[in-house]
Amino acid sequence: xxxxxxxxxxxxxxxxxxxxxxxxxxxxxxxxxxxxxxxxxxxxxxxxxxxxxxxxxxxxxxxxxxxxxxxxxxxxxxxxxxxxxxxxxxxxxxxxxxxxxxxxxxxxxxxxxxxxxxxxxxxxxxxxxxxxxxxxxxxxxxxxxxxxxxxxxxxxxxxxxxxxxxxxxxxxxxxxxxxxxxxxxxxxxxxxxxxxxxxxxxxxxxxxxxxxxxxxxxxxxxxxxxxxxxxxxxxxxxxxxxxxxxxxxxxxxxxxxxxxxxxxxxxxxx
Amino acid sequence: xxxxxxxxxxxxxxxxxxxxxxxxxxxxxxxxxxxxxxxxxxxxxxxxxxxxxxxxxxxxxxxxxxxxxxxxxxxxxxxxxxxxxxxxxxxxxxxxxxxxxxxxxxxxxxxxxxxxxxxxxxxxxxxxxxxxxxxxxxxxxxxxxxxxxxxxxxxxxxxxxxxxxxxxxxxxxxxxxxxxxxxxxxxxxxxxxxxxxxxxxxxxxxxxxxxxxxxxxxxxxxxxxxxxxxxxx
Numbered sequence: 001x002x003x004x005x006x007x008x009x010x011x012x013x014x015x016x017x018x019x020x021x022x023x024x025x026x027x028x029x030x031x032x033x034x035x036x037x038x039x040x041x042x043x044x045x046x047x048x049x050x051x052x053x054x055x056x057x058x059x060x061x062x063x064x065x066x067x068x069x070x071x072x073x074x075x076x077x078x079x080x081x082x083x084x085x086x087x088x089x090x091x092x093x094x095x096x097x098x099x100x101x102x103x104x105x106x107x108x109x110x111x112x113x114x115x116x117x118x119x120x121x122x123x124x125x126x127x128x129x130x131x132x133x134x135x136x137x138x139x140x141x142x143x144x145x146x147x148x149x150x151x152x153x154x155x156x157x158x159x160x161x162x163x164x165x166x167x168x169x170x171x172x173x174x175x176x177x178x179x180x181x182x183x184x185x186x187x188x189x190x191x192x193x194x195x196x197x198x199x200x201x202x203x204x205x206x207x208x209x210x211x212x213x214x215x216x217x218x219x220x221x222x223x224x225x226x227x228x229x230x231x232x233x234x235x236x237x238x239x240x241x242x243x244x245x246x247x248x249x250x251x252x253x254x255x256x257x258x259x260x261x262x263x264x265x266x267x268x269x270x
Numbered sequence: 271x272x273x274x275x276x277x278x279x280x281x282x283x284x285x286x287x288x289x290x291x292x293x294x295x296x297x298x299x300x301x302x303x304x305x306x307x308x309x310x311x312x313x314x315x316x317x318x319x320x321x322x323x324x325x326x327x328x329x330x331x332x333x334x335x336x337x338x339x340x341x342x343x344x345x346x347x348x349x350x351x352x353x354x355x356x357x358x359x360x361x362x363x364x365x366x367x368x369x370x371x372x373x374x375x376x377x378x379x380x381x382x383x384x385x386x387x388x389x390x391x392x393x394x395x396x397x398x399x400x401x402x403x404x405x406x407x408x409x410x411x412x413x414x415x416x417x418x419x420x421x422x423x424x425x426x427x428x429x430x431x432x433x434x435x436x437x438x439x440x441x442x443x444x445x446x447x448x449x450x451x452x453x454x455x456x457x458x459x460x461x462x463x464x465x466x467x468x469x470x471x472x473x474x475x476x477x478x479x480x481x482x483x484x485x486x487x488x489x490x491x492x493x494x495x496x497x498x499x500x501x502x503x
Contacts (some may be wrong), residue, residue: 043463050460052282054452081448084343088450091350172463199466 006036016164035074038064038223040080043170045133046256047100050079059256063117064098066248068225070239081149082167086110089226096225096232102150102218112227114236116220116265117249121211122151125193126178126185127204134209138163141184144174151187154216171196178205191263198258220265271470275461282461282471289457290478296374296453297440303379304439305432308386315387316394326387333384339445341381346373346449374446382439386432394420426497433490437483449461454478 040060042050048058056077078094081153085097089111103113123142126132138154139162145152156165166183168174176195177183186193190211196202223240225233243249244266253263275281314326333341350368361459405415447456458475462468 016356043460045463047463051464052461054285078450079452080450084448091347091367092354170463172466172468176468181362201466 020067020167022166025160034072036068036096037076037078038066038068039080039085039089039094039097040077040101041082041085041099042077044100044192046083047192049091052084057119060098060100061254062252062255063249066102066252067117067236068244070242071235073235074168085263086224089224092226095229096132096223096236097134098223100221103220103222104150104218105214107224110227112225114223114225114233115240115269116222117240118263119187119220119265119268120191120263121213122154122187122217123190123193123207123211124185124187124209128206130185130208132185132208135159135162138185140164142166144168144177144183144186145188146171146174149188150216150218151189154212154214155187157216194258207265220268271361271473272467273470275465275467275470276474282465285457285461286454286471286474289452289454292371293443293453293454294482295442296371296378296446296451297436297441299375300378300439301436303375304382304435305386306310307379307383310389311383312390312394318393328467330384330387333381333391336381338378338381338442341375342374342445342449345377345380346370370446370449370451373449374443374451378439378442378446381442382435385435385438388429389431389435390424392431393424393426396427397423425471426494429490429494429497433486436486440482440486441479454472 040048040056042048042056046058047060048056051057061077065075080088082099085099086107088094089097101107103116138159142164143155144166145155147169152165152167155163171188171192174188177189178186179201197205223236257263277283309328311326315323317323346368401419401423402415405419443453444455447453455475458471461471
């Protein structure tokens with residue numbers, strides 16, 4: 001946004017004018033879903049990230065665009081912090097969320113989910129050679145998780161009395177504190193962690209224990225809509241099935257994930 | 271550290287510059303609004319209108335007690351929901367876009383104003399009785415007395431506190447990133463996440479904030495020296 005943009009915003013959408021009811025500023029009509037806006041965090045590689053020119057790239061951006069094409073939607077991406085994503089959906093700032101939102105009952109109460117388009121199991125990771133027997137080895141250890149994530153709920157529910165669970169805003173902070181020795185282990189979905197483990201910084205770290213899939217951990221990630229947007233949701237559902245069926249999903253996944261990593265959510269809805 | 275990451279054109283320089291512009295505009299607008307609110311608040315709080323003074327005093331205590339982030343959310347989502355509820359009977363169904371920038375200005379400005387009010391109240395109290403008595407003896411009416419005698423003297427006392435608040439508010443601007451505004455620190459964070467060169471970008475942001483704060487202190491020192499020349503201390 002440049003200075004003229006700032007001034008433009010100042011004159012176009014002035015909340016005080018709006019408060020006086022003198023004009024109706026930027027109203028996006030949810031009733032015409034041919035043009036839709038989609039929320040992305042824009043800071044969760046390899047799923048979504050922001051480029052220097054302000055554009056978005058990543059697995060979800062490519063997949064989302066493919067889904068939009070199939071559904072005949074004209075999609076625009078907007079950036080939104082993950083923590084404020086559901087309130088802003090309800091405030092109709094955008095039409096749906098496509099930003100690795102894990103499906104769970106709590107969220108399903110306040111919104112409408114598509115079928116999952118991706119799934120990723122959770123696993124512990126920590127310094128190489130830390131031979132941990134689960135769950136006894138967790139006693140008194142500190143574990144970094146994303147705050148508000150399904151992983152945090154799962155670990156608190158299961159081992160909350162033994163483990164010191166530390167919540168972080170993003171995975172990079174978890175990994176940074178792991179490297180700094182402030183926490184003993186991390187517990188997260190495998191895909192984003194696999195990026196860290198493959199990087200030079202992650203060379204001294206490895207997975208341990210089994211992969212966890214549990215109702216508490218969610219049922220894959222789906223697009224999230226407002227409760228009353230059934231028509232748009234159904235359209236997106238059909239499009240997700242279509243990109244799985246015609247091989248587009250596999251092709252996009254191969255661009256971002258290591259061979260052998262299966263992120264297909266098909267078993268969850270087939 | 272790879273400095274080419276900060277380059278304009280090929281690197282993140284342009285994005286960071288846009289972020290800096292947002293930070294500066296946000297801080298400047300918030301300070302202007304907040305200082306005006308603070309001055310007004312101090313005048314009401316020190317006036318003889320007891321009820322109004324108590325209301326303003328209470329409002330300011332609330333503003334100073336709340337986390338700034340909460341005020342930002344309250345303004346951004348609160349106004350948005352309220353407007354939607356208000357407009358729904360008129361068939362307007364959709365997101366009533368409250369601009370994140372102006373929501374941030376209002377929220378940070380309100381907090382700034384609450385602190386500013388305290389500074390002004392202290393400054394008004396510090397104005398010695400002599401000049402005011404002299405003004406009364408000259409037959410000056412209350413408004414000219416205030417504008418030509420009390421306010422100029424009070425401003426001299428208020429200046430260090432006001433400039434302090436400018437720096438505090440500059441440092442509060444990154445909070446507005448929570449409602450989607452891309453300020454300097456947010457862009458630096460995005461760049462770090464994208465390139466994994468966090469240190470480079472956070473150090474660059476740190477340097478910019480330091481330079482901005484230094485500039486504010488420099489200006490403060492100059493104005494203070496100039497202003498106190500005429501105090502005849």
